[in-house]
Amino acid sequence: MQAALQRTRGRAGAREVAVWDPLVRLIHWSLALAILLNATLVEDESMAHEWIGYAALGLVGLRLVWALVGPRHARFSSFPPSPVRAIGHLRAILAGDRSVHLSHNPLGALMVYNLWASVIAIGVTGHMMTTPAWFGVEWVEEAHEAIFAWLIFSVALHVAGVALESWRSGVNLARAMLNGRKTIPEGRDLP
Amino acid sequence: MRLRFWPAKTRERRATVLAGLILVQALCALFFIGDVIEDFRLLGDPDNPHLLLEALAALALIGGVIFLMIELRGLLARMSDMETGLEIARGHLAEVIARFFDDWSLTAAERDVALMILKGLDNDTIAQVRKTAPGTVRAQTTSIYAKSNTDGRAQFISLIVEELLAGNGLPEAAPDLTERAQAPARRLPERTG
Numbered sequence: 001m002q003a004a005l006q007r008t009r010g011r012a013g014a015r016e017v018a019v020w021d022p023l024v025r026l027i028h029w030s031l032a033l034a035i036l037l038n039a040t041l042v043e044d045e046s047m048a049h050e051w052i053g054y055a056a057l058g059l060v061g062l063r064l065v066w067a068l069v070g071p072r073h074a075r076f077s078s079f080p081p082s083p084v085r086a087i088g089h090l091r092a093i094l095a096g097d098r099s100v101h102l103s104h105n106p107l108g109a110l111m112v113y114n115l116w117a118s119v120i121a122i123g124v125t126g127h128m129m130t131t132p133a134w135f136g137v138e139w140v141e142e143a144h145e146a147i148f149a150w151l152i153f154s155v156a157l158h159v160a161g162v163a164l165e166s167w168r169s170g171v172n173l174a175r176a177m178l179n180g181r182k183t184i185p186e187g188r189d190l191p
Numbered sequence: 192m193r194l195r196f197w198p199a200k201t202r203e204r205r206a207t208v209l210a211g212l213i214l215v216q217a218l219c220a221l222f223f224i225g226d227v228i229e230d231f232r233l234l235g236d237p238d239n240p241h242l243l244l245e246a247l248a249a250l251a252l253i254g255g256v257i258f259l260m261i262e263l264r265g266l267l268a269r270m271s272d273m274e275t276g277l278e279i280a281r282g283h284l285a286e287v288i289a290r291f292f293d294d295w296s297l298t299a300a301e302r303d304v305a306l307m308i309l310k311g312l313d314n315d316t317i318a319q320v321r322k323t324a325p326g327t328v329r330a331q332t333t334s335i336y337a338k339s340n341t342d343g344r345a346q347f348i349s350l351i352v353e354e355l356l357a358g359n360g361l362p363e364a365a366p367d368l369t370e371r372a373q374a375p376a377r378r379l380p381e382r383t384g
Contacts, residue, residue: 018271022206023209026207026214054221054222054225057221058221062213069264
């Protein structure tokens, strides 16, 4: 019976779960666009660079508020910053465990906090460079550039992590960030 | 499923529009707050009407963002409730169908065919899908109707629909169904759980 039901349903027993709400997705892609623009197209000392930087700060700020008041999977409580859980997750990966996480997985959660903190640090040092008190101070400029390099490295790692996790768990994570839904393969555990 | 960027369902569209408004309005609020702080530093006069007006605009924008966030959260909660309800209904329907099939002691092949009948496939299509001769399907459907004590496709499908409409799962609610409920071949096993 169950087999017959599944066979006629198309993908055997797979189910879709709405995970990322539209605000999370919009903020994600807007932030990605802001980072991309400021890193490549926009002149470093232009007004546009400053405005895009402030917008990126605002996006992270909005996401932090949404993590307090938003729906379940967007909340801090769904992805607490826990190195212990991240190590446990790493062990599970090495042991061949293929369970699916609905919100960020523990390693991904650490990356999320890292990315947000980096954007905030870049925004703050960037703002300092525009104020009379800190204009031309060397360590501020160096910090701005060093953290930016760290951010680009983190973004590369983030993309690699998404690719690896999609391959490992069988859930297309990039698609989930586009249409908000994770397609969970049949019989997969949800911890 | 195709990857859709613009959601087809009204509620999902509403949620997307709300999220976009929150995003734009939050950035506007940020701009005004920055502007107010900057002006205050330059003018240094808290009684300045221009400053007051700008501060008011910033506050209104922040209030709007908070209100929209609450709205979006409520809408998302309603959408998630509906999805859960549908999920439960689907699970129940599968259970109900399985119990009918068990009760009639259909063979594995007959179960497949019966399910396809419920899904609205005609005999020729079923034969194609199952890669059997149309005659085989005809024999199987005849057997299914005999075992379920129905006289054809329409009545067979209505059995399942009745079960859904009856609500409590007992078909005695309608008078013309009492006879059917009494027929041993059709009686449902007791609900468990």
